[in-house]
Amino acid sequence: xxxxxxxxxxxxACEHFRALVTEQLDRAERMKERERTDFSKLDKxxxxxxxxxGIGPIIMSAARRVxxxxxxxxxxxxxxxxxxxxxxxxxxxxxxGVSVPDDVMxxxxxxxxxxxxxxxxxxxxxxxxxxxxxxxxxxxxxxxxPVRIPSENVDWTFFRENTEGExxxxxxxxxxxxxxxxxxxxxxxxxxxxxxxxxxxxAAANVKRHVAIVTxxxxxxxxxxxxxxxxxxxxxxxxxxxxxxxxxxxxxANLVNKSIRSRFEVFVLPNLxxxxxxxxxxxxxxxxxxxxxxxxxxxxxxxxxxHGSAPRMVEEGIAEYANPTSILRACELMLSHIGFNDKAKKxxxxxxxCCDVERRVAVxxxxxxxxxxxxxEYVAENI
Ligand code: NAD
Numbered sequence: 001x002x003x004x005x006x007x008x009x010x011x012x013a014c015e016h017f018r019a020l021v022t023e024q025l026d027r028a029e030r031m032k033e034r035e036r037t038d039f040s041k042l043d044k045x046x047x048x049x050x051x052x053x054g055i056g057p058i059i060m061s062a063a064r065r066v067x068x069x070x071x072x073x074x075x076x077x078x079x080x081x082x083x084x085x086x087x088x089x090x091x092x093x094x095x096x097g098v099s100v101p102d103d104v105m106x107x108x109x110x111x112x113x114x115x116x117x118x119x120x121x122x123x124x125x126x127x128x129x130x131x132x133x134x135x136x137x138x139x140x141x142x143x144x145x146p147v148r149i150p151s152e153n154v155d156w157t158f159f160r161e162n163t164e165g166e167x168x169x170x171x172x173x174x175x176x177x178x179x180x181x182x183x184x185x186x187x188x189x190x191x192x193x194x195x196x197x198x199x200x201x202x203a204a205a206n207v208k209r210h211v212a213i214v215t216x217x218x219x220x221x222x223x224x225x226x227x228x229x230x231x232x233x234x235x236x237x238x239x240x241x242x243x244x245x246x247x248x249x250x251x252x253a254n255l256v257n258k259s260i261r262s263r264f265e266v267f268v269l270p271n272l273x274x275x276x277x278x279x280x281x282x283x284x285x286x287x288x289x290x291x292x293x294x295x296x297x298x299x300x301x302x303x304x305x306x307h308g309s310a311p312r313m314v315e316e317g318i319a320e321y322a323n324p325t326s327i328l329r330a331c332e333l334m335l336s337h338i339g340f341n342d343k344a345k346k347x348x349x350x351x352x353x354c355c356d357v358e359r360r361v362a363v364x365x366x367x368x369x370x371x372x373x374x375x376x377e378y379v380a381e382n383i
Pocket of ligand 1: 119121307309322324
């Protein structure tokens, strides 16, 4: 590389970094304006329902059946409205060239919470995944995933920071062709404070004592060290909690170590580590069909299955055998979030009976098992 090329790249990088720092300072400032939805004060709670792609419409019809049974009185009285939102299909998104069309975004924002079927992420285009767009636009900063193994006394809840870390500038790195590339990781004080508070509020409300802060602060000395320090600072308001710092590498090992894994309760982690470890935990907990996921912000919240649209099941003609347990667990999280704890418990009890105890109607994800619709009927009957 010539001296002049070198200097062109260095100047370009400085300009690029200046723009990113400016933008991220603005984002950090906006984060301070917090406006929370108080569901107990709403006359009507509007639940938006998006079917999604692939097996989405099939598992969402199971969710509608079960929620219809659980919320029959509230829907009749007008306290709850289920709003079907159309138009978030992969075909329409591709034809418009946008990850979430404006009319769909407006409809979602007119609801208080969103129950969403899996959406296919197009390959070979620069189009962002619908989930990344929704998390950013609705500012859904906490990804909450519970994983339970009752036979082993494992009861974990993960609080993954959902809006920053490596993801916020994931497509805005700086590349010097044939030489080197940078990506950026951003951790803000306010972004960390709000995820820490969400995790600690949950722990305190659910009589959990132990919270693991999981980082790689020994290597990422600015971002992860800040994350851990701020968690400890926020924890001063929660004197009953026991905090422990762990590094992500040993924590991934801890989760497969049966002799110690049941001692962990609540986890709080930056985005990338949370992304990886929650899939590991879901697999340990019985696979993608078994856990739900909540994406929570101050104003909006989105609930979904942890699996994708399973295009192969559709191609093989076995979509109707899809397992709806994950989306039903997401419904359980949604019911708790909007203040219907008794209904969440009823759904949880029915799912435990149907999946783990009685198993009279069992889905396998194939023709040798029950259909998604039959299983939904079974869960609804046991509520
Ligand atoms: P996937 O979760 O769709 O499938 C992984 C495996 O699990 C497949 O073998 C599939 O058949 C099986 N599976 C998934 N859900 C199942 C269910 N309910 N019952 C039985 N078996 C089930 O993952 P993938 O194939 O990597 O992704 C497919 C598409 O979904 C991609 O476009 C991906 O981007 C998207 N995706 C979306 C979300 C979301 O919307 N939250 C999450 C993950 C993946």
